[in-house]
Amino acid sequence: MVLSVLASSEAPPTEFRIFTAGMNTTLNGGGLFDEQAAREVMARFESHGADIMIDLEHLSLDDEGPNFDPDARGWCRLELRNGELWATNVTWTPDGEARLREKRQRYISPVFEFEKNTRRIKRILNVAITALPATDKLEPLVAASLNGGDDPMTQEQLIAIAEALGLGADATVEDVIATIGAMVKKVTDAANGVSEEPKPEEAAKEPPIEEQPAPMAAAARLGTASRALVRLTGRKDLGEAMTEITAWRESHLKLEAETTRLDTERTTFESSEKRRLVGELVKLRAETPATAWAKDKEGIPDGKTPCERLAKEPIAELRARVAALTPPKGARSENDPIRPPAKGGAGAHGLSDRELAICTERKIDPAKYAATRAGIRARSNTTNVQGA
Numbered sequence: 489m490v491l492s493v494l495a496s497s498e499a500p501p502t503e504f505r506i507f508t509a510g511m512n513t514t515l516n517g518g519g520l521f522d523e524q525a526a527r528e529v530m531a532r533f534e535s536h537g538a539d540i541m542i543d544l545e546h547l548s549l550d551d552e553g554p555n556f557d558p559d560a561r562g563w564c565r566l567e568l569r570n571g572e573l574w575a576t577n578v579t580w581t582p583d584g585e586a587r588l589r590e591k592r593q594r595y596i597s598p599v600f601e602f603e604k605n606t607r608r609i610k611r612i613l614n615v616a617i618t619a620l621p622a623t624d625k626l627e628p629l630v631a632a633s634l635n636g637g638d639d640p641m642t643q644e645q646l647i648a649i650a651e652a653l654g655l656g657a658d659a660t661v662e663d664v665i666a667t668i669g670a671m672v673k674k675v676t677d678a679a680n681g682v683s684e685e686p687k688p689e690e691a692a693k694e695p696p697i698e699e700q701p702a703p704m705a706a707a708a709r710l711g712t713a714s715r716a717l718v719r720l721t722g723r724k725d726l727g728e729a730m731t732e733i734t735a736w737r738e739s740h741l742k743l744e745a746e747t748t749r750l751d752t753e754r755t756t757f758e759s760s761e762k763r764r765l766v767g768e769l770v771k772l773r774a775e776t777p778a779t780a781w782a783k784d785k786e787g788i789p790d791g792k793t794p795c796e797r798l799a800k801e802p803i804a805e806l807r808a809r810v811a812a813l814t815p816p817k818g819a820r821s822e823n824d825p826i827r828p829p830a831k832g833g834a835g836a837h838g839l840s841d842r843e844l845a846i847c848t849e850r851k852i853d854p855a856k857y858a859a860t861r862a863g864i865r866a867r868s869n870t871t872n873v874q875g876a
Contacts, residue, residue, distance in 0.1 A: 500562075500580045500588045506598050506615065509571035511607075519602050519609040526568055529600075532611045539563040540575065542584065546599060546616045561587065561617055575615060584617065593617040652734050668733060671740045758803050765806040766794045772813045838862070 507521040521529075533540070541548065542562035547555050561584030564575035575596075580588070587593045597618045601611040650659035653667050769775040780798060781789035793799075798806070838858050839847070847854045 500578070500585050502578050503564075503574055503576045504578065504596060505569075505572055505574050506566075506596075506612070507573040507609065517607060519600055520607050521571075521573060521609050523571070525609045526571065526573065528608075528610045529573065529612055530566060530568060533566045539565060539577075540612060541614045542578075542580075542596075543614055543616050544584075544587070544593070545618050546597070546614075548614065549599065560584075564615065566612065573612075587617060593619050595619070649730060649733060652730070652737055654737065668736070671736045762794055762799070762803055762806060763792060765803070765810050766798050768810045768814070769798075769806075772810070774809065774813050 507519070509521060511520050512518050519525075540563065541560045542564060543549075543559070544557055544561050547553070547557035548559070550556055551558075560581060562578060562580040564578040567574045567576045595618050596615055598615045599613040600609045601613065602609050647659075650656065650664055653659075653664065653671075655663055655667060659667075766775065766780050770777060770780050775798075777789040777791065780795060781791050782793040782795050784790050838861075839854055843857070844854060846852070847857050
C-alpha cells in the first residue's frame, strides 16, 4: 500500500493518512479498511503499545536480504478519523527527513496483515518511505498533512489571498495571517461573544528559515503560510481555506457595514435628544440661551446647536439634570406665567389657569373662590378711602 508525494520545500508532515475507508486498491491487490478492520487494527496497536516504525523501502523486514537495514527513518502513532486510518505524532530521523526533502523517496507504503478471503486489514506491521509506489489513485502526502495541498502555497496564491482580504499585492505572509486571525476573531465574537485568541507560536511552527538560502527560505515561508492558513480556517486543504477566507471577508465587510450603520443611527438619535434636553434646561431656567447654545458668526445663540460644554456632557447626565429639575406632573412652578381667563368651559368662573390650579391644590370650590374674589373686588370699588 503506497501513498503520497512530498514537495521538496515542505517540512516532512507530522501526520498523514494511511488508509481511506473502504477498499484501498493497489497493483498487489489492496486491502479493505472497514469498521471491523478499524476495530481490529486499533485493538492490536493499543495492545502492543509501541509506536509504529517507519523504515526505508521495507528493508527492516528482510533480515536475510543483502540490503537489510533495521534503522528507523521515523516513528508514528495510529488514529481513526471519520472511518480512515491516520498516522499521527509523526517524527522523522535526520536521514528520513533528508530523503523526503530531496525526493529520493516520495511516498509512504504500509505493510499490513489481512484476511485472505475478504482482504480485510487486521494489523499494521510498519510503514515505509519508498520510491516505487503501487497504489492506485495516489493522494499527495502533503494534502494529508497540515498544508492540505499538493505543493506549498505559491506566490500567486499568496497574492490572490491578499487581494481577497483587501490587502495589497505586496502584502507579506505575516500580513495575511494577521488579517485572517483578526477576521476570525471578529466574526466569531459577533456570533458567539466568545473567541480564543490566535496563538502565534502555533500559527507558524517552522525550522529556522534565516539560515536557509534565499530561494529555500521563500519556499519555506510559503509552506508555513499554507499550513497556518489551513489551521486558522479549520479546513482540510488550501483550496477550501481560500473559499473560507472569501466567505469570512464577505462576513467581515457585512459586519463592518452593520456596525457603521448602527453607530450612525445612535449618533443621530443622541444628537437629536441632546438638542431637546438642552432646550428643556433653557425652559426650566437652568440655562439661558446665551449659555446653552452655540453662537453664530455674529455672536447670537443659534438656538439649535448645544454649546461645546453641553455637547461634551454625557447624555445620561443631561437626562438626569432635566429629570431632577422638572416638577411633578400637575404641579405649577412659581415661574409659570399668569394666563388670562379662558372663555367658557373651565374659565366660566373667571379664573385664570393658575387660580384654577391653586383651587385644585387647596381643594377649594372654584365657584366659591370666584364669588369671594368678585365680592372683594366689588367692595374695593365702592369703598371710599380718605387720606389723613
